[in-house]
Amino acid sequence: MKIAIATFQGLPDGDEDAPALIAELAARGVEARTVPWDDADADWDGFDLVVARNTWDYTERLAEFLAWAGKLPRLANRAEVLAWNTDKRYLRELAEAGVPVVPTLWDPAELPEWPDYVIKPAVSAGARDTARWSAAEAVPARAHLDRLLAEGRTVMVQPYLDAIDTAGESALVFIDGEFSHAARKEPILRPGAGVSELNGGTISPREPSQAELAIARRVLQAAPDGLLYARVDLIPGPDGAPVLLELELSEPYLFLHQAPGAAGRLADAIVRRSSSG
Ligand SMILES: Nc1ncnc2c1ncn2[C@@H]1O[C@H](COP(=O)(O)OP(=O)(O)O)[C@@H](O)[C@H]1O
Ligand SMILES: [Mg+2]
Structure with a gap:
């Protein structure tokens, strides 16, 4: 074979x-x-x-x-x-299917009123072309938004969910539909840093909460079936409950080295x- x-x-x-x-x-x-x-x-x-x-x-x-x-x-x-x-427009479909997703404005004509927010393209990985802006940075934020729109890209604008600064991001990895292991990702977007270069963030092992596991299972129920692997990335939402930041089915780091047995489970699958x- x-x-x-x-x-x-x-x-x-x-x-x-x-x-x-x-x-x-x-x-x-x-x-x-x-x-x-x-x-x-x-x-x-x-x-x-x-x-x-x-x-x-x-x-x-x-x-x-x-x-x-x-x-x-x-x-x-x-x-x-x-x-x-x-293309992260799948997040819109998942939200319509009732999955809690990070609040998102799609292709907005104006900058948002939020004091701290994220602008990113719908097709991206590793935080490329992604930036966190404050209300005081309207000029570079506008330039960023206009550049992405001029390039013909779908643009997403989200509030910066600052609970990530203390709780981190949870990445829950499923192999053949079964939960395998999870990792914690440190926040990537620093205030005042401008548009980000490729950045995967620092990783450590994580034990997911019951609430995270429950949301991740809901996400996968609403996703295509027959998946070899899936990574469900969650951060605490505006009310503290986990929300979906990203569902990675294409080319995710699977953090196999963070969990004993994970590489073997993927090999078996x-x-x-x-x-x-
Ligand atoms: N709304 C948000 N609030 C807080 N952090 C965010 C937000 N959106 C993105 N980030 C940060 O930017 C990183 C990259 O964004 P993400 O949506 O995961 O896209 P991708 O990983 O495909 O580039 C995340 O891992 C997270 O650290
Ligand atoms: Mg991501």
């Missing part, structure tokens, strides 16, 4: 979880290797399964990336899921999928 772990040219060997995942697959008799998604020489049909993992330049080349995904015979998560999930055709 042969597995490709899809990554990008900027990270040809995958992220820091790749060696553990490859070793766990090898222990199960499966040959796995990392392959950049745009590698022209790759024989994609020769793999029993392609696992989308670190394809992080897709934000600049979305149409090309989705066309590649659509041509693969066996991809996890599957191409329609990637198409849905690589990959083997189940590859052998069931």
